[in-house]
Amino acid sequence: MCKCNCSSAGSDLKLLDGVLESYGGDKGNLITVLQKAQEIYGYIPTDVVYYIAEKMGSTPAKVMGVATFYTQFRLKPIGKYLIMLCKGTACHVNGSGEIEKAICKHLNIEDGGTTDDGLFSLKNVACLGCCSLSPVMMINGVAYGSLTPDKAVGILEDLKKEAAE
């Protein structure tokens, strides 16, 4: 049972035991443990924070402090497709603002949000390092470059079709 009174059935904490066995002995590995936990659960559930704290001899507050400091960690589940929209300087100069508007309007979500059907999550990121292809977004590890608002929406539509099939 989750300890944050969210009434969820709780996460399967056993999945993390292998990771904690390999890395849990050294407090310096907390970030690595959180990264592995996110790979397993898709995000960092609260009961996992408590579990890591207990097993690594830390406190939930300290673990939570680290989890909230770094942008990579998510405390909520995400959709099937994670759209990482680059907001770096080169993308900004080349119109990433318009791309964001188009995506938000099309999916009816804002930065950090997930669509009701659980298909798409949007996250603005600092720089993906593909500046020459700006504006860029990366969806589940695949980069899409030289975007226009219409092209971005088209890509989302294609993914939606792909998911339906």
Added chain:
Amino acid sequence: MKIVVGQGSCGIAAGAEQVYNSISAAMADSDSFTLGITGCIGMCYLEPIVDIYDGDALVKRLVRVAAKDGEVIVSAVRSGDLSALSALEISEEDEQFLGLQTRIALRNCGLIDPNDIEAYIARGGYEAIKKALSDMSPEGVIEEIKVSGLAGRGGAGFPTWFKWNAARSNAGEKKYLICNADEGDPGAFMDRAVIESDPHNLIEGMLIGAYAIGASEAVVYVRAEYPLAITRLEEAIKQAEKKGYLGDNIFGSDFSCRMRIKAGAGAFVCGEETALIESLEGKRGMPRLKPPFPAQRGYNDMPSNINNVETFANVAWIILNGGAAFSAMGTENSKGTKVFALTGKIKRGGLVEVPMGKTLRHVIFDIGGGVRNGRSFKAVQMGGPSGGCLPESLLDTVIDYKILGATGAIMGSGGMVVMDDRTCMVNMARFFLDFTTKESCGKCVHCRIGTKRMYEVLTRITEGKGKEGDIELLEELCMGIKDGALCGLGQTAPNPVLTAIRYFRDEYEAHINDKKCPAHQCTALISYEIDKEKCVGCSLCARNCPVGAIKGVVKQPYTIDNAACIKCGKCASLCRFGAARAV
């Protein structure tokens, strides 16, 4: 013959994997030529790029290749007649992009297979560490680096030998060598390119550094956003271990060193060395008070030395060619070369390595080809959120730590974002403040709250609610943050605003006093109109206006109802006659 497909992150994003697969599919078992990959060639704007080699000689470079070209390429190479590929061949003008560069840090990038240690060895790889271990004392290595004049390429430009010497002289039961590959500057990607394209060069540079300071453990702190770089470096470390170049008694000497990778988790401030150490120790990446400096008490409280990727990428070359050969290039204060990531509204964007002392104009116009789409140059942003925007009048500034610093911008890690006449400098400053408010770790009050207040003032100005005294208020806040912040992130956060006010003050005044945005970018300060003289009445704008604000009769000038207009700009972007426009 050999076909080589460039597969850096940029190339892959542009479709290099599909190109590779289509070439591979078109090849037959009986073909005598081979197919391979290389890293980033640096001409990002021409990706995907395919090179055809005869032995070691490059005979054809094909650019903007698509997956459908696979068969044509294979059949041309098979027949030995490459003339069929002329449509894809790089132009002479584009060849200048590489021709005008001097490559040291990037010397192997785009030439070797990053996944193959033998390819690196064939180009003289691991000879420098061998030389250092057999012929040079650690002090001798530090002396050679001192002669070279190599300075930290991460931004601060601190002399590398000095840091190495400090870490060497401080006693500790264990010492660490750390590579800062947390390339967080938006618009900079040279470190990623080095790791993806020439990971063994980084490993060798780090080994030499570890030998010089007496470190037995080396850690590379890489941004989590660079998965390909992490994969390639992991593979390279494994290969080097297998060869005995990493581990115990390297090259039969009594020098032993192990190397590991630590993936960052996304925090710009972790590029600051003490914050990076905190992060390595599994904590929130908040900067420490200095002294003690990392060279005294760093990672795990042991003497540690931290250098940037590009700094290490120069080290093996210096040891092999001598410090004097390196310091022969550059200016009095800045030696060697510097890599820049040229992006933004530039015609030819990519990675550029030039000797120090060249002008910004040389990089942007001679190599980068100037501003694209026939627009005019307005500013170049140097050094990311810690740097500044320089106007056209400063284009003849030479690349030199001191001289660039005097303009208010900084060399930084080498991001160079070019902006054209349609970029609003107030909005640009606001963009950087948005970044710094989000990335401030929150430790120092001035940085945490001051940047937020600056962001609010800049937002107000772009929304047409600027007040008299706002410029002075911004300047005051800037000074407070510069004085009141502990680390480089905070101290330099005001730079984009200070340089924008210094060089583009009239634009700030136009926003505040006249409620106008000269670049026509701030929605609240512009309106759209149709020029009656130019409008031919084609109705394209009216048919596409999302709110039906454009009215008129075909073949007669149309008009915009400003009360209904939502300023989306669609009419201006669609109009083929330049009639619909922002004013």
